[in-house]
Amino acid sequence: MKIAIDAMGGDFAPQAVIEGTLLASEELPSDVKLILIGKEQVIQELLHTPTLASNNIEIIHAEEVVEMGEHPTKALTQKTKSSIAIGYGMLKAGQVNAFCSAGNTGAMHVGAMFSIKAIEGVMRPCLSSHVPKEDGSYGVILDIGANAECKPDVLEQFAVIGSIYAKHILGIKNPRVGLMNIGEEEQKGTQILQSTHQLLKANSKINFIGNIEGRDVYSDKADVIVCDGYTGNVILKMAESVYDVMHKRGLEDEFFAKFNYEAIGGSPILGVNGNVVIGHGVSSPLAIKNMILLAKKMAESNIYLNIKQALSS
Amino acid sequence: MKIAIDAMGGDFAPQAVIEGTLLASEELPSDVKLILIGKEQVIQELLHTPTLASNNIEIIHAEEVVEMGEHPTKALTQKTKSSIAIGYGMLKAGQVNAFCSAGNTGAMHVGAMFSIKAIEGVMRPCLSSHVPKEDGSYGVILDIGANAECKPDVLEQFAVIGSIYAKHILGIKNPRVGLMNIGEEEQKGTQILQSTHQLLKANSKINFIGNIEGRDVYSDKADVIVCDGYTGNVILKMAESVYDVMHKRGLEDEFFAKFNYEAIGGSPILGVNGNVVIGHGVSSPLAIKNMILLAKKMAESNIYLNIKQALSS
Numbered sequence: 001m002k003i004a005i006d007a008m009g010g011d012f013a014p015q016a017v018i019e020g021t022l023l024a025s026e027e028l029p030s031d032v033k034l035i036l037i038g039k040e041q042v043i044q045e046l047l048h049t050p051t052l053a054s055n056n057i058e059i060i061h062a063e064e065v066v067e068m069g070e071h072p073t074k075a076l077t078q079k080t081k082s083s084i085a086i087g088y089g090m091l092k093a094g095q096v097n098a099f100c101s102a103g104n105t106g107a108m109h110v111g112a113m114f115s116i117k118a119i120e121g122v123m124r125p126c127l128s129s130h131v132p133k134e135d136g137s138y139g140v141i142l143d144i145g146a147n148a149e150c151k152p153d154v155l156e157q158f159a160v161i162g163s164i165y166a167k168h169i170l171g172i173k174n175p176r177v178g179l180m181n182i183g184e185e186e187q188k189g190t191q192i193l194q195s196t197h198q199l200l201k202a203n204s205k206i207n208f209i210g211n212i213e214g215r216d217v218y219s220d221k222a223d224v225i226v227c228d229g230y231t232g233n234v235i236l237k238m239a240e241s242v243y244d245v246m247h248k249r250g251l252e253d254e255f256f257a258k259f260n261y262e263a264i265g266g267s268p269i270l271g272v273n274g275n276v277v278i279g280h281g282v283s284s285p286l287a288i289k290n291m292i293l294l295a296k297k298m299a300e301s302n303i304y305l306n307i308k309q310a311l312s313s
Numbered sequence: 314m315k316i317a318i319d320a321m322g323g324d325f326a327p328q329a330v331i332e333g334t335l336l337a338s339e340e341l342p343s344d345v346k347l348i349l350i351g352k353e354q355v356i357q358e359l360l361h362t363p364t365l366a367s368n369n370i371e372i373i374h375a376e377e378v379v380e381m382g383e384h385p386t387k388a389l390t391q392k393t394k395s396s397i398a399i400g401y402g403m404l405k406a407g408q409v410n411a412f413c414s415a416g417n418t419g420a421m422h423v424g425a426m427f428s429i430k431a432i433e434g435v436m437r438p439c440l441s442s443h444v445p446k447e448d449g450s451y452g453v454i455l456d457i458g459a460n461a462e463c464k465p466d467v468l469e470q471f472a473v474i475g476s477i478y479a480k481h482i483l484g485i486k487n488p489r490v491g492l493m494n495i496g497e498e499e500q501k502g503t504q505i506l507q508s509t510h511q512l513l514k515a516n517s518k519i520n521f522i523g524n525i526e527g528r529d530v531y532s533d534k535a536d537v538i539v540c541d542g543y544t545g546n547v548i549l550k551m552a553e554s555v556y557d558v559m560h561k562r563g564l565e566d567e568f569f570a571k572f573n574y575e576a577i578g579g580s581p582i583l584g585v586n587g588n589v590v591i592g593h594g595v596s597s598p599l600a601i602k603n604m605i606l607l608a609k610k611m612a613e614s615n616i617y618l619n620i621k622q623a624l625s626s
Contacts, residue, residue, distance in 0.1 A: 134558070145495055148495060148501075148502050148503045148506075149503045149504070180547060181543075182458055182461060182542070182543055182546040182547070188461075189461050189543060190461045190462045190543060191462070193461075193543075213546075213547070213550050214546065214547035214548065214549065214550030214551035214552075214553075214554065215550040215551060215553060215554035215557070216554075217551050217554070218551075218554050218555065218558045219554070229495070230494075230495055230502060230503060230506075230544075231543075231544065231547060233495040233526075233527065234493060234495070234526070234527035234544060234547070234548065235527060235547065235551065236527065237526050237527030237528040238527035238528060238530055238531075238548065238551060238552075239527075239551075240527075240528065241527065241528035241529075241530070241531050241532070242531065242555050244528070245447070245531045245568070246564075246566075246569075249566055249568065251559075251564055251566055253559075253562055253564055255558070255562060256558075256559075
């Protein structure tokens with residue numbers, strides 16, 4: 001198995017990415033090769049310090065870098081030799097089983113849409129995130145920012161995609177789908193949410209348990225939380241910040257610590273023809289390590305193929 | 314000053330309401346009269362237990378009760394002798410300076426719209442809530458559930474109303490307004506949010522600091538958080554549940570404890586011709602006490618008149 005990593009992506013790249021890659025390589029079996037894509041000489045130098053060495057890391061040179069603030073589409077069109085463009089090229093060609101980056105989120109999303117492309121039948125690929133639960137298990141929330149507004153049929157598809165993800169990656173047999181809303185009753189919320197409720201209720205492919213509310217982010221009521229990208233983004237950033245504020249105030253707790261972005265590692269793009277994870281811009285080596293381990297998990301079950309099959313059946 | 318309290322409103326009414334009213338009466342000066350509206354005999358019996366007695370509490374009899382699950386409009390049309398209907402009647406007639414209830418939220422909102430009515434020029438009255446900040450001060454978030462979807466001009470008006478509230482109730486001189494969004498850049502978010510951003514930027518009545526994000530609920534970046542009722546509801550319920558989960562896990566902290574609904578007390582309805590607070594359905598005596606203290610604060614500065622004046626100028 002080969003996992004490509006954008007060595008130049010993230011606020012603390014390439015240093016943090018290389019350190020994180022080495023941390024991951026220590027935990028992964030020797031048949032998992034990690035491919036660092038970026039400026040070869042820079043990576044070589046960082047890798048060759050005595051403390052940083054591993055056998056299962058390869059380097060692929062990329063002359064260019066998509067910077068964090070760049071316009072996604074423009075950057076990708078112009079910088080065909082960037083680490084993001086090359087990573088997607090390798091993923092598309094089947095040279096790697098997964099690609100991950102803590103770089104420009106927009107460019108990663110656009111890159112997925114233009115290179116490996118959306119799975120046939122997928123209306124809007126989305127970004128997802130694991131949601132820790134008190135019993136130690138995880139759920140998944142989608143979308144968390146790729147599509148600020150979503151129509152009912154798009155939200156319905158998120159429910160189907162999220163259920164497949166929860167089954168194959170989180171090991172949940174019959175994942176419970178909840179629609180994020182402002183009350184339990186069917187007629188609650190916006191027109192879009194009311195229509196979505198009806199679509200989800202009628203969909204036999206999923207286990208819809210009804211509307212859930214803000215308080216259920218922390219409960220174990222639903223395994224798959226469905227919402228538009230605006231709402232999911234607000235929820236996720238709020239949950240991450242709860243950990244930050246607690247940490248700052250000297251409150252330590254293993255449950256809330258799981259909401260630390262470093263522990264979650266990254267956000268899978270779901271609904272595209274390949275296994276892709278986007279990491280947090282501020283990723284530390286620990287966050288990078290967990291992003292790579294998540295990419296490995298996705299590659300292992302080849303989650304994108306499961307989604308593809310489910311949508312064509 | 315007279316404050317009317319719906320003695321029959323809330324899951325634990327009338328017991329919890331009466332206990333809470335007595336707690337409030339102990340803290341309030343003797344010129345603040347608390348008017349309990351509800352079934353006189355029931356209230357009398359509860360008040361006349363030896364431990365429960367106060368001089369500044371009056372009872373106004375209400376034969377009927379709007380139950381928690383009832384359809385708001387239907388209930389209010391049919392139950393003209395309910396505690397909610399009578400409370401609004403007294404508020405409209407100027408017999409009391411504020412009215413508060415932990416009962417049927419929908420009925421309280423509809424009651425406001427049909428009795429005291431929206432202030433001229435207010436497109437959509439909204440529900441608001443205080444948001445505790447780490448430095449000990451408070452901000453305000455609006456809407457938190459009255460209007461699931463909002464157009465840009467409605468959100469703009471929330472910003473104006475919230476600023477007046479922050480000035481007069483929270484004592485903030487030049488309140489900073491933040492638009493809840495998924496990134497700092499102007500072009501982030503839905504079409505509605507993008508348009509709202511432009512309206513807020515151009516509005517000279519407010520101190521717009523730009524977009525804020527989910528993580529800023531806990532930061533002190535903005536004093537007035539503007540969002541639609543769906544988003545505000547998700548945020549508030551999530552924040553309340555953080556306290557609940559922490560409490561359950563034995564984590565005690567004075568900052569997060571302020572997010573306990575009991576401490577916040579209630580949600581003012583803003584943009585109507587009167588001072589109205591809606592309490593949480595599950596209100597305990599402590600929550601009722603704080604709901605009454607909030608109503609008193611609103612009555613003191615007659616906040617609804619400040620909003621009315623600001624909108625007509």
